[in-house]
Amino acid sequence: MMKDSGAGGRDRPALSREKVLQKALELADKDGIAALSIRSLAQSMGTKPMTLYYYVANKDQILDSLVDLVFTEIDTPEPGGDWKEQMRRRAHSAREVLRRHPWAVGLLESRKAPGPATLKHHEATLGALRAAGFTVQQTARAYSLLDSYIYGFALQEAALPTAGNKPMAEVAGPIMEQFATGEYPYMVEIATQVVMQPGYDYGNEFAYGLELILDALEPAPAG
Amino acid sequence: MMKDSGAGGRDRPALSREKVLQKALELADKDGIAALSIRSLAQSMGTKPMTLYYYVANKDQILDSLVDLVFTEIDTPEPGGDWKEQMRRRAHSAREVLRRHPWAVGLLESRKAPGPATLKHHEATLGALRAAGFTVQQTARAYSLLDSYIYGFALQEAALPTAGNKPMAEVAGPIMEQFATGEYPYMVEIATQVVMQPGYDYGNEFAYGLELILDALEPAPAG
DNA sequence: GGTGATTACGTACGCTGTACGAGAAGGGTA
DNA sequence: TACCCTTCTCGTACAGCGTACGTAATCACC
The missing domain is CATH 1.10.357.10 (Tetracycline Repressor, domain 2)
Structure with missing residues (x-):
């Protein structure tokens, strides 16, 4: 029996360790790391699960x-x-x-x-x-x-529950309604006055802490 | 057919949501989170897998x-x-x-x-x-x-690979031998002059960064 | 005695990672 | 041409996973 571009040293390798890893990265980004299985990875590459083990020792190595x-x-x-x-x-x-x-x-x-x-x-x-x-x-x-x-x-x-790129205000709003009990006033305060403000992006806070740390770091004299 | 302390509302509940979670915590600490399965958890509690689902909705909830x-x-x-x-x-x-x-x-x-x-x-x-x-x-x-x-x-x-409480020097030594190539001089430097020093404990570095941050934080005036 | 709530679990399904081994195709040598 | 060796692909199978579904045992209460 013959295969169209079957086994053996055919034309071009088509598969490679790099391509497997690349596709794994792609899949992890798209569906999350939990959805990255040997089977799903193989299927997305148009091959069968066990084929991947020629290029990769095991999933842990991936x-x-x-x-x-x-x-x-x-x-x-x-x-x-x-x-x-x-x-x-x-x-x-x-x-x-x-x-x-x-x-x-x-x-x-x-x-x-x-x-x-x-x-x-x-x-x-x-x-x-x-x-x-x-x-x-x-x-x-x-x-x-x-x-x-x-x-x-x-x-x-x-x-953070901001799965998509939607602004924080949209996802935070519904969650905050649970806090109507008044049990968590400080969290509500943060939510309404900071997180849910239009244009707020938690990522921007990164720079604040980073600059604070960089300012405090200095080489040489003190140990 | 009868069971020694079988089903139904027998003497005392014996099982409870709290006990399940407590045992899960114990198991995770002992063997790692990967080894925590519904089946292993049930076995360690002397019961069967499906019994746990009376106290817990699913593993994610655990x-x-x-x-x-x-x-x-x-x-x-x-x-x-x-x-x-x-x-x-x-x-x-x-x-x-x-x-x-x-x-x-x-x-x-x-x-x-x-x-x-x-x-x-x-x-x-x-x-x-x-x-x-x-x-x-x-x-x-x-x-x-x-x-x-x-x-x-x-x-x-x-x-960190310090699984047990053994000093860093013991685990770091063997790893560093791979670096004999001289390809990573700065890492070797850190390893030999800091990490492998007798009595070194990475955990102690925590206080350094914490104090630096606390010193830089101050309420009121600046925004 | 009957009924309903509470607790326990047997069976089974679809999923996982992967050990093992079979085989197909090409290159090299005789 | 005949053989083998390397390279690559994949079928089958197994143990383990989470859990849907259904069943049954025991008690409290009517």
Whole structure:
């Protein structure tokens, strides 16, 4: 029996590890990480589940690779230039990337094997801080602080019910009606005076905290 | 046919929603959230899978409840007292709780229905900031900043390979050997001069960032 | 005795990841 | 031509998952 472009070393590979991962990323973005199954991935690529295992060891490796793929999208500091501007660019880039791939935030907790892009990113960032005059200890602390803020903000942003791009006011309104009991006056206050204001975008708050942190960080003298 | 303490309203209920959730929490802590299945949960309680559905709507509700259960463990600010001290206590408490339940951090991303303990906690914290003289806008920003840092730090801590309580040096050593290539000099630097130092505990870095943020936060004048 | 509420669970369905092994197609060598 | 070896695809099967549905046992009360 023959196949149209069946098995064996046919014309062009058509499939590849990269294409599998690319499609996995696409699927995770479209339907959420929970909907990413080996079967759904295979179907979306026009092949069968077991075929994927030729290119990938198991699903865990796919998830590891997805996290690394996400890291490739984040701006990496380049040598030279003001360290604050470098960190600012990196932070904003990371936040944007994690907003595009919200599922990646939750994945960070369970992944223990950093990929090459992740390592390169860390290395470049550490290098930028060291070059700016931070001691090794200061670098460790500054990096931990910055990344905690970035990941934490991304985590909160991912947990927001703003699935679509609709303004916050539309989704927050119905929720707030539950609070008519008056049991949560401060939350209602925040909701009505901040969150539901026209044009409000939680993402804009990111810059506030980031600048506050950058202002407080300084290399050299103090340990 | 008769059962020893079978079905129906026998002596005492033996099972209850609270006991189910309590056991679920226990199981998640012991074997990780991935190992928490309806079947394993039922078995650990000496009952059958479908029995749990009398006390719980579905697994998603269990996860929602677990997150809320975790929030009950976090110190809630009480009226009166210095706001910085209140925020400091809350932050350290939250970090400790999230270290005890690392799986909860990853769950935060996917849970969209905050439970009563979560709401009470938020309400109390917002109240403490408002009482300290923060405007509504300042409160929103300060809260976002603090929680981002707390969750982000917890996320990074959860991602660390220090599964047991063994010192960092023991686990970091073997990993660092991969870096003998010299491709990642700055990471090696951090590892050897900071992480692998005897007595080093990443958790202690939490206070550094927290104090830096608290020092930079101030109510009233500036918007 | 009958009835209804409460609690427990047996069976079954569709989904998951993936171990195992069969096979098809091409290149290389004899 | 005949053979094999590598590369790639996929069928089958299994254990585990969440849970819909239906059944049955026990008690309280009429």
